[in-house]
Amino acid sequence: MAAPVFEEIDPVSDCDCPGCVHWRRVLPPSPAGRTAGHPAAHRALAVAAAASAALGAGHAVPALAVPHAPVPPVVPAGEEPDTPQGGTAPLHGLGGQAATPTGVVETPWTTRAEIIARARTWVAAQVPYSMDAYWSDGYRQDCSGFVSMAWNLPGNEWTGSLQQYGVRISKEELQPGDILLFHNPSDPRNGSHVVIFGGWTDHTRTSYLAYEQARPHTRRQITPYAYWNSSGRYVPYRYRGITAGSAGSQPDPGASPSAGAFPGAVYFGPGANNPYVTRLGRMLVARGGGRFYRLGPGPRWSDADRRATQAFQQAQGWRGAAADGLPGPLTWELLVTGQGRDIPAQAGGTPSSHGVPGYPGRALFRPGADNAYVTQLGRQLVKKGFGTYYRTGPGPRWSEADRRNVEAFQRAQGWRGGAADGYPGPETWRRLFS
Template identity: 40%
Template structure:
């Protein structure tokens, strides 16, 4: 795809922004997220696709389309937030992450043209930022089914595209230390993830152990709870000190080297059992009970409390329903599955 043609907001008939999103410099971008439309296959075509997304996102109280771009099955790219505006696609990643929604739903098969267009956007994003952006599905940023099994497998496979030649790796420094071109995959050892993007106290523990053994030169600010390229490069130095080379010294831990570094492997945190779902009758107009407060507090904790003016309370309100609906949509649900009224599965996921 030599020419990256993007249909502008004006061309597809976008409404004026309902409050202009904040600007984000390209230097702040380090991730590229892939999304899908939800649980239902998409039958709309052409400009009707971004217009339908816009209507839904405005209904969420957003400024307009929350993705940076939308790609349809014909491989047409529609502008959303574009290159310079903050998205509304994944809480906690709307500044660092650029995003594309491929307009499929459920188990719908994306076309080769759609995948090639999305991959071309990714390569252009890497070119403009001067760095290799981390390829991610929506579920890598928050608990959700998005972007569905098919697209997530495609992302994990490296976003290959038939008939499209990916651009060369631009290299360049990445936020958090380190540089592009190092290993970017994860392994699970003792129930915990290690490698690029892994998070937790166990990652900090590995970083501190590396520093203690003299393998911390790639850290700019010291080890932290999120595995970065700097962790990978420091771990590779440690592996080479043990006599490993080639792919055996790519900076991603194996159990043998990790035990040698730490002595005892960290144990995964204990998981708590979600409280039992009390029943739908507690969440409807006129309801006033402790379960509504419990629900609201958990919504706020998970980052879905934007509609509360004064915080959650025991009386069920439209703001409770809107916040629940936002959480449900983040799971990849739509229509009646995202109506804002909690059921057993919404409750389980919210308290997991």
């Protein structure tokens, strides 16, 4: 049986139901004399007839063929994201040839860190947006293909099928790796969109870090909740295959910043003992937080970690719950990328709780540094009998003489190798001023 020919019908000018308003915008004028009837109903009948012909006898779609059937509210096309998408499809192999689908719906196990890490690979590569092209990993270069890739799905899904791989959650439950999905049944290919949630930007939860595939290429940017437009129609979902991960599936805590996705709040706070705490501490020390540590950062969470984190958050101008001393996605993002403001030096060398001047941080003792703490360090070295290499006396500009004097002091503690590199760390500072 031949499929019926589609016949577009001009909307009647005085009908303001959502369906007619939509088709009045997007349909071209039809031949003269075709002005009667209800456009939303005619369109539904045409879609139903085509579906019946494609499926064969006995597969009619009566729900779509009912005139004046309820139509969900439609947002004007001009306000939708310009992200047309393809449908479900298998991964594409070399040369663009479609791989053979397995026919099995799979939800491979993955971690939140791995989801964000995969999303970052497309951001770094600035993958161009296209609903017809496939990236080298086999995933389609549109918004739903991007999520399929980040979730490590066995094929390319679209906004009409992604929800079967997830569980609907509330806004309060959102965590990095979850998605915000808008599937518009009235215009599914052109009016739908999906983004990956990367974490809240602050305690107000009015904006978040979004990873998305949109024109002209994959991007990561702070986005108002739930999205720039059609905000009320985005639904949060969590991937069904999320796992806390094991030693073999977590990213290397010592990896480069580009691979440093926020591991999750569970890794920080009282009782935490893991490599991420060590990495956090080292990043905080590098940003001026060394004075909070007596023995240097380690894997067991301590009050020093909390105080250093809080000082960094306050340096960004955050207050209240946004500066609670526990790292969130944005705190971590600023630390691993080297962005944001450093922890300010402690004015006047105010003694810390353990009786010595607060360690101001490694950043103040390096080539090119010029500050009062270098002078303070030099004078204490001379006082302790380690000023041999000064020819003109300690001053505010860091010099090779400062480094060699610090190295001599460190070697006097019995340290060797990297522990005696001539650059004062928290323990060098503590022993020097104690």
